Amino acid sequence: MGFFDFVKDAGRKLGIGSDAPTPEELRAEVTKLGLEAKDFTVDVKDDIVTVSGTAPSQEQREKIVLALGNVHGVAKVEDRLTLAEGAAPAAAATPAAANAAPESRFYTVRKGDTLSKVSKEFYGDPNKYQAIFEANRPMLEHPDKIYPGQMLRIP
Structure with a gap:
């Protein structure tokens, strides 16, 4: 999906005393929300978060990106998530429709x-x-x- 810009000073603060969330705090936030991805990794450099792994659906992929970006101190999220083979959004009737489903x-x-x-x-x-x-x-x-x-x- 690429890079997503967020409002750095908006969103929920994670952790104590720092505006910069850690990878551990961000992973915990995604887990707390019940979102999942296989081989899920999060890296933080300054105010840019890079996320990778394999999401089970396009919907989960988008929600993970938003969950990370809507955190205080995050200005950009680089989405390197891939979709699981045969991943289908909830509304897709067939796997072929899932692969053609728009973001x-x-x-x-x-x-x-x-x-x-x-x-x-x-x-x-x-x-x-x-x-x-x-x-x-x-x-x-x-x-x-x-x-x-x-x-x-x-x-």
Whole structure:
């Protein structure tokens, strides 16, 4: 997927007393969220996080990148994750459809945004906010708890 830019000063702080998260803290965050990848590695250099391994699906891949990037002190995530052979997103009917499935769009929350407002912008219907909420679980715990600078998956 490449490089993803994030708002360095937004997001949850990990650890104690330092703005720079460690690879161990970032791996623990991904594990805590129930996200997984085979041979999962995280490297941190300054404010750039490099992640590699094999994700079981495109959805898991995107969520891992967002979980790492939406941490205070992370400005970029270099995604070197690959997809497991035959990996299928939840909506794909066949493995062939999974390989052709497009990546999600991403949106950075601005001041005053709500999931309903973002839903109206992308889908033309503010009542479809639940699709965005579900696409960002477990990183989002409640539809009303988003913050400026946070990046969201838009399926």
